Amino acid sequence: MNAKRDRVFWKGAFYTSASLAIVNRRLVRALIDRDNLDIAIGTDPLAPEALPPEFRVLAERTAFGPDEADVTVLHEWPPRFAAPSSTRYVHVQPWEYGSMPTAWFEALHDDCDEIWVHSEYNRLAYMEAGIDPNRIAVIPHGFDPRVFNPEGPKMAVTDTRFRFLFVGGTIPRKGIDVLVNAYTSAFGPHDNVSLVIKDADASFYRNQTRSSELRTLSARTNGPRIEYIDRTVPDEAMAQIFRGCDCFVLPYRGEGFGLPVLEAMACGLPPIVTFGGATDDIVDSEVGWRIPSTRLELDPAIVPYPTVTPPWILEPDQDALQTLLRHVYENRDEVRSRGQAAAQRARGTWTWERAAQMVEERVHAIVRRDAVAPRRRHRRYEDSSNYAESIFDSSELGGITVELFRRLGTAGPFFVETDQRRSALASAFERGFAWKGITLRNSAPETICEEIAKRGVPEELDFLSVHGVAAKRLLNALSRYHPRVVTCVTETAFDGYVRVAPGLFVREDLAMRAGFGLSSAAQDLPMLGVPIADS
DSSP: OOOOOOEEEEESOOSSSSHHHHHHHHHHHHHHHHTSSEEEEESOOOOGGGSOHHHHHHHTOOSOOGGGOSEEEEOOSSOOOOOOTTSEEEEEOOOSSSSOBHHHHHHHTTTOSEEEESSHHHHHHHHHHTOOGGGEEEOOOOOOTTTSSSSSOOOOOSSOOEEEEEEEOOSGGGTHHHHHHHHHHHOOTTSSEEEEEEEOOTTTSTTTSOHHHHHHHHHOSSSSEEEEEOSOOOHHHHHHHHHTOSEEEEOOSOOSOOHHHHHHHHTTOOEEEETTSGGGGTOOTTTOEEEOEEEEEOOGGGSSSOBSSOOEEEEEOHHHHHHHHHHHHHOHHHHHHHHHHHHHHHHHHOOHHHHHHHHHHHHHHHHTSOOOOOSSHHHHHHSGGGTOOOTTSHHHHHHHHHHHHHHHOOSSOEEEEOOSSOOHHHHHHHHHHOOEEEEOOSOOHHHHHHHHHHTTOOSSOSEEEOOSTTHHHHHHHTGGGOOSEEEOSSOSOOTTEEEEETTEEEEGGGTTTTTSSOOGGGGGSOOSOOOOOOO
16 A cells, blocks of 8 residues: 655746746656655646646646645745645745845744755855744755756857856846956957856846846947847757856856856856855855855845845955956866866756755655644635735736747737726836837727727737626627737636636637747747836
């Protein structure tokens, strides 16, 4: 007779290109493949056939809920601290600003069974805030060695330049200013070198990145070369970018782990990273270089949440980075040697398979020890608004929609908003990606059609938001504009459309091209749009 398997309910985002969702789906997929735990995920039900193959296996994992689980794992943003009293409670919570937020400490220090973080740096910060060290475990990130490895195609280049690579949001916390200043000081226009900057999806750091400045720098001819990439790419293409470069650089001020560092190492790139932070777990002088840093206390008013003790960041030494960049450029044999060591270390220690094994060990230990008595979390759980918000709230649905148009391409791009309330999606397209559109409220379908006809809507409309009892009638009235994607929270089906998520529909003839069952062949189609430059 088989022994009872531990049951884990894992709640958080899974279906967007946000880093947290990527971690959730890769780690949970590794747990599913190992098949040592019974896993269910906290997400709204989706039709598996409407999802890409890599998501389908996750969408099918809805056999039980948190009340029936042995352990409930919460890993979502923004964090919510709630689980039923019948289950043990694990909270996964990275943090980049040193001291733990006060609200998190109050919610977790005596009311959850274990806190999981991704690095020793985070573990020490939480201990400093007062969390019992016996209830903090480090569960690192991993990588897929089938995708991220030194072999395989490389990013196409037309020259022999030595290429440094930065991957991440071009925001101060990632140290992009430190890197650009050090790079432009270390090299001149005649050096055979380039800095490749792969920016994060603009929807996640809108109005925070240095996209406008970097575009300007990449067009200059009186300084060292900079290549700027701001489009979203699949993992296979990202691996090609890694393999097409020579050295990875991330002079961060704060990181919870630094997944691109690990993926770069797996592809054979030695990294240059800030010393004293999360990457100390994976980077030393055998596989890369570490930039000296100073712990800098911050004004509490500038971090997202008040903290237990004053928050801090690490300030990397720009002059030291400048020296390192020049040293690396001039010592190619050392770069190759450390790159080979980096790939070997990544393969041997830092895969998602290993992270999943560590999760299994923690789950087994938690289930077999006395549970922490629920104090407040079960009361928060009783009020569903504290924990059971739809996975597809405005930000999550927005992420899915951005991914949808990344795969579809755009015809306009143009939206028509007829919701009685301002649509967060239409607003995001207008403000974040410079889409044109029309917003009409509290009007009959006939009136809306007349207004649209006056305003020159394209023959093929990219995005339509409808609402209320007249939603189907309005969609029928607008059928001559062939809306490609429709959002409507009051209907569950439209003729001629495939429902890909609650409230989100794509035209039937586009469903396959949307990547829901299609490979990455659609990558060459027009992208969502160029994000609006910072003001």
